[in-house]
Amino acid sequence: MEHLLNPLVKKVEISGIRKFYNLVSGNQNMISLTIGQPDFPTPDHIKTAAKQAIDDNYTVYTHNAGDIELRKAVSAYISGKYQLQYDPDQEIIVTSGASEAIDITFRTILTPGVEVILPGPVYPGYEPIIKMCGATPIYADITQTGFRMTADIIEELLTPNTRCIVLPYPSNPTGVTLTAEELQDIAALIKDKEIFILADEIYSELVYEKKHTSIASYLRQQTIVLNGLSKSHSMTGWRIGFLFAPAVIAQEILKVHQYNVTCASSVSQSAALAAVTDGYDDATPMKMEYAKRRDYVYNRLLDMNLTVIKPDGAFYFFIQLPEGFNTSLSFCLELVEKAGVAVVPGNAFSELGEGYFRLSYAYSMDTLIEAMNRMETFLSNKTK
Template identity: 40%
Template sequence: MVELSAALAGQHNNILAKMVPSPIRVVDDKFSTIDGILKLTLGEPDFAAPEHIKQAIIRDVQADDSHYSSSQGVLALREAISDYLVDRFDTPRYDPATEVSVTVGAAEAISATFQALFNPGDELIVPTPTFPLYASVAQTLGIEVIGLNTAPDFIVTPAKLTAILTAHPNAKAILLNYPSNPTGVTYSETELKALVAILREHQLFVIADEIYAELVYDAKHTSMARLLPEQTVLISGVSKSHAMTGYRIGYVVGPAELMKQVGKAHQAMVATAPGPMMAGALEALRNGREDPEKMRVVYEERRDLVLAGLAEAGFTAAQPGGAFYIFAKIPDFLNTNDTEFVYDLADTVKLGVAPGSIFGAGGEGYIRISYAASTENLKSAITRLKHYVDLRK
């Protein structure tokens, strides 16, 4: 232990000092102290990275790729990202030299994009319930977050979009994360086109976080980079699609003028992503286009299993069209204070799920269940939930 000089106590960044630790981590840590708990709290694939991706990393390490890469990422990977987006989502072709940056996961993509686009005091519209990282990063940069409550359908409708843009005519950007963490809800092409018609009439950026684009069950994913490229900065990565969250490779694509700024923020922040991890991402996008489908099929089975179990237990949920989350409403015959509910659930039947209110307005009275867990564990979770309902009914 090292003692801080008393005179220097509290002498740090004011904004960061006020920031609380990630609430989902706090809940998860509390659950971790309960013996025998089954946690469906965190959003992480339970699959291991595909073998051919692991082999590509191993070959890269063996080939002594231990030196600095190009700051925006090795060119071959930037080319693969451009090609992939065109082939898979019919986007325009982003210029690998000037319109693509490889980042340390989608997290750094968000940080670099926010830093590049916003000045302190700028307004960012964020539909809620939402992944808490956006607000954390916005807070550190002095960005004013305008929440847009999307309950009970958990999609931004044309009416809601028009209303918020009217109320906040100077908003600089809107963040769209779909399929959504925490709700699993996503948009059809028709729904998106209705939003795009409105967005096109306003001078604002769309920051589209489409990290779950490969995990879509009921229809094909439609990218904002296809519908509205002239206003869109697209954030994505291979973490969820190829079950390689720990390898930390994400990316940002957008018009060159913006990407020049994103690239500067990225360079100052981390210099460059690690070479062997980029070799893995390159393999994923060049030779692993079929990998997500294998996992998608399994996730879809799990989703349906959990949805059915929830229904039997008396829970309803908005249709989870993507990602690996179900956002379920706590039925009225139970304690609908979601924080109290999840702790009682954990204490009583040793099942850990995330309380909806930590994801912002609209999440109160809901729970988020991650089905990135084994089928066996999901079956056990349903049994536990039903047992809990029987006890409390």
């Protein structure tokens, strides 16, 4: 029966991040810096709201777009945080995580033969869905611009088939964000063209030295904004994302969402309501701790003579391979075998990620100290 399966699905591979995580899991002495999983517990007041929802038997279907009280609260949240105005009735959809929001967006806006421009290296969750829609991912090489997707780079890749540009900033895997000026330049380039912007802003609350700016501030009518609570409120397993778009776009995406999951979990929506109201600033103490970890790891990496750009958002470093290693996979496998430290090969983030590896610092300081000590010893032994 295998020959009857959708060939577009058969060509898709499991994420390189998960492949490597699965490869090293179960090793008792392994320090894994592979997964973008906040090590903070979900705040207690959020868990209490979920428990109350269960006790109140709020375990039912909600409106397809999400409970209206939550959508109103999310509208106020996004306005207060980023000065974005979206109508809770027509322009906001509560999704089963930002991953579902990516899926339903692409399935709504893409048709066979169109092209989607992505920065490379990039989170691997976009390409498979693009291909399953019959569209073509076009990677923009950002390795020479400090991992920044600029208007000049985009302009060179535009064709009559360009349907969408993905702007995932702050970035996974690089931790880089774009400035307001860079976003304005991109908006000026794309304005009035029949091209969508998919702005994946799931790390928007984890920006360190400045405030996050959304391209929707400058290009609202063509932009679909994705966000959620996984990173900001340490709620990865609750699977709550938010999609914001002009009504004419959002109401078409809502159809796909309805037939995909019907609605997000009602219990998780109750938790989300607490997160965006009572937990409006829950991300602040986490961000402060991540900043300390970032600075510590950055200084240790520099002491190891590794080439790395200091991230200004998210919780990742994307580090150039040290000399003597031909591939990112060979480096990561040897680091696992000889140092007991797991990081993610750069080629998991497209071919443009080859020559790098990703390290997540969403781990305790004790874990990071031990990991850096092991890595330093490993590299010192390699140069002897």
